[in-house]
Amino acid sequence: MESYSFLEHSYIEWLAKRIDSGLFKKKGERSRERLKLAAARNLETKGYHEMRVADITHDAGVSDGAFYVYFQDKRDVTLAVMREFVELLEKSSENSTEKTPQGSPSAPFEMVRRQNLRYISVGRANAGLMRCILQITDQEAEFDRLVQKMNHDYYQRITKSALKKNEGKEWSKETVLFLAYSLGAMMDELFRRLVIQPDKYLCEIVAEIAPSDAALADLLSIIWIRVLYPSAGVPEGLSRSAKELMSAIRSSDNA
Incomplete structure (x- = not known):
């Protein structure tokens, strides 16, 4: 178990x-x-x-x-439940990284996509508990520290991976860690507006360009890759929306 x-x-x-x-x-x-x-x-x-x-x-x-x-x-039973929930979230995050195949040009993309799909899938399956994280961190300093530490450890793992894949570039750990935090904040806010407090306008957009969780994970992963792994390849078979997003980002890079 x-x-x-x-x-x-x-x-x-x-x-x-x-x-x-x-x-x-x-x-x-x-x-x-x-x-x-x-x-x-x-x-x-x-x-x-x-x-x-x-x-x-x-x-x-x-x-x-x-x-x-x-x-x-x-309060006591809530903290017992939510601590265990958060700790299992962290284990799930670690496992998603460990199971990622290495060596291919698209390995960074596959790693990020797996983690993003895990985040979306976990969130949908536990949407009410994810909402409770926001409610309880606002009131319980100890629980807030636990969540902050979990997030920090995750962003540290992302930073370590990005620095390793970008050896030769003059990137400082602090800069890459800031990028990881920024991308994580993007994920949290999008999830909040898609699932926890649905924004009907955003939901309509996502329903059109990313009708499945896997398609949404692809779009988000393209953004992550262009920021943290700019030299990484992407796999074949991405959706039209994913290809359009990739083209738009590359066009802005060359502007």
Whole structure:
């Protein structure tokens, strides 16, 4: 279960399967996990601010008193759920890099596309929990530090890869890290406006030029590649929109 991939399941499905797997032998452990599962379901559908302890206990089929055996309040169970969710996100990110084939001219593109598709797929499967990350980081300094550290570690890995692929160029680590942060901010804002708080105008554009998650990952990856891996090749078979975007970026480079 620890090798679980978010590309295949939501966090809530993972929690449910882990409970059913027989991993937790003690009744108290199973009860705690069922409360986490109930909290995750309510966080996904209602969000942190609207969720109540009564919602969690009703979904878990236990009394309010049983809840307080394991958690102090809704904040306590929320942080337990969201810490685990974020930690699994990080593992999923690391795995997406490890599984990328190396050696071909388009290897950097394949790596970036895999990571971007993972981000989109994870987000869609866990949209409510992704919204909760924004809600909770605004209130909980410790959780905010955890999320910042996760993001920083990810951008550090991207920076290390970009510097290695661009040996000979006079790029400083700080400059490339800033570029990685900027591209990450682009991803976060686009995802927010596509899934968390849908912008109907942007959604219409994306539906036209990138009707699938894979097509959207291709478009975003072209931007990443042109910024961080300008000498890298791209694979055959990209969509017309992806080719148009690539041509537009190259034209601006030559302007």
